[in-house]
Amino acid sequence: NQYKVAVVGATGAVGETMLSILAERKFPASAVVALASERSAGGKVAFGDEELLVHDLATFDPSSIDIALFSAGGSVSKEYGPKFAAAGAVVIDNSSTFRYDDDVPLVVSEVNPDAAKQRPRGIIANPNCSTMQLMVALAPIHRAYGIERINVATYQSASGAGRSGMEELGKQTAALLSFQDITPAKFQVQIAFNLIPQIDDFQDNGFTKEEMKLVWETRKILGDESIGVNPTVVRVPVFYGHSEAVHIETREKVTVDAARALLAAAPGVKVVDERKPGGYPTPVTHASGTDPVYVGRIREDLSHPRGLDLWVVADNIRKGAALNAVQIAELLVAEGLPPKAARG
Numbered sequence: 419n420q421y422k423v424a425v426v427g428a429t430g431a432v433g434e435t436m437l438s439i440l441a442e443r444k445f446p447a448s449a450v451v452a453l454a455s456e457r458s459a460g461g462k463v464a465f466g467d468e469e470l471l472v473h474d475l476a477t478f479d480p481s482s483i484d485i486a487l488f489s490a491g492g493s494v495s496k497e498y499g500p501k502f503a504a505a506g507a508v509v510i511d512n513s514s515t516f517r518y519d520d521d522v523p524l525v526v527s528e529v530n531p532d533a534a535k536q537r538p539r540g541i542i543a544n545p546n547c548s549t550m551q552l553m554v555a556l557a558p559i560h561r562a563y564g565i566e567r568i569n570v571a572t573y574q575s576a577s578g579a580g581r582s583g584m585e586e587l588g589k590q591t592a593a594l595l596s597f598q599d600i601t602p603a604k605f606q607v608q609i610a611f612n613l614i615p616q617i618d619d620f621q622d623n624g625f626t627k628e629e630m631k632l633v634w635e636t637r638k639i640l641g642d643e644s645i646g647v648n649p650t651v652v653r654v655p656v657f658y659g660h661s662e663a664v665h666i667e668t669r670e671k672v673t674v675d676a677a678r679a680l681l682a683a684a685p686g687v688k689v690v691d692e693r694k695p696g697g698y699p700t701p702v703t704h705a706s707g708t709d710p711v712y713v714g715r716i717r718e719d720l721s722h723p724r725g726l727d728l729w730v731v732a733d734n735i736r737k738g739a740a741l742n743a744v745q746i747a748e749l750l751v752a753e754g755l756p757p758k759a760a761r762g
């Protein structure tokens with residue numbers, strides 16, 4: 419079976435990685451269509467060794483598309499996602515627009531792949547990047563020991579804010595090193611040589627929306643509304659790769675050795691946990707440009723009898739967004755989704 423695939427937001431940080439991962443993994447596509455705004459229509463994007471012409475989403479006819487990967491922001495998903503679905507495409511959406519709708523599955527390919535089969539609206543949501551890597555690492559522990567509570571502090575890279583986020587980090591860094599003034603635009607305050615404890619908008623409860631995504635999405639993906647999640651999310655001056663200091667409390671005690679053995683066998687996880695300098699994952703030394711979710715610094719919490727501490731690092735653009743979206747598309751292939759061309 420060969421599928422006609424659309425990538426919406428193909429010129430963006432996530433979209434370009436979706437294209438390279440589709441090529442890398444030899445996704446069974448009869449054609450791949452790159453879509454973006456009118457601004458970049460007529461330009462080119464890379465698809466493996468080929469180049470694709472970028473088309474304007476606003477004037478594109480989706481009727482021949484089998485699978486559409488969306489990563490062009492919430493408002494684009496809201497307007498065009500349902501149009502593509504109505505035209506018979508399965509929409510895999512990277513925005514938060516549909517994630518909390520009961521009739522839209524929220525899927526991490528290693529954790530709840532079967533959820534992708536129930537998609538009454540033809541839309542499958544891709545989780546937030548921070549939740550994604552947390553779930554890959556914690557789902558095996560939850561299944562074996564039951565997680566009651568998760569305390570998590572994130573260290574999220576600039577690429578999570580898209581191409582313009584990375585450009586701002588680069589430009590501010592260069593400007594400050596040459597003693598020039600800077601004016602924050604994409605980020606709320608200076609990001610170069612700084613930390614920003616705000617991602618997305620503030621909610622009435624004092625948490626930011628990015629923090630609440632960790633609460634809502636963890637419960638939906640693990641199918642357990644009783645899990646307590648207490649997040650603090652922070653933007654850091656790193657280009658690629660999110661890191662998380664994770665403290666969990668389990669129903670049954672988990673030892674370091676048991677956790678290490680469980681995680682070493684878990685799909686999508688790579689344990690890097692040597693108690694020596696550099697024997698742990700970092701965004702630059704391990705995660706950036708790679709697929710696994712890395713786990714290190716595994717320790718038993720000194721302050722809680724059933725507490726475990728972990729350090730979790732992954733490439734937010736790959737596993738946190740583009741890779742998981744392509745893996746969801748691969749679930750559709752495995753399920754035997756009939757391509758439109760074959761349906762005649």
Ligand code: A2P
Nearest residue numbers: 427428429430431454455457458475490580581
């Ligand atoms: P464009 O390059 O034409 O602006 P990032 O998250 O890295 O900033 O990328 C956002 C992606 O979403 C880009 O590919 C961008 O295309 C695309 N995009 C933004 N707004 C629209 C829109 N109104 N219609 C189609 N694509 C859009």
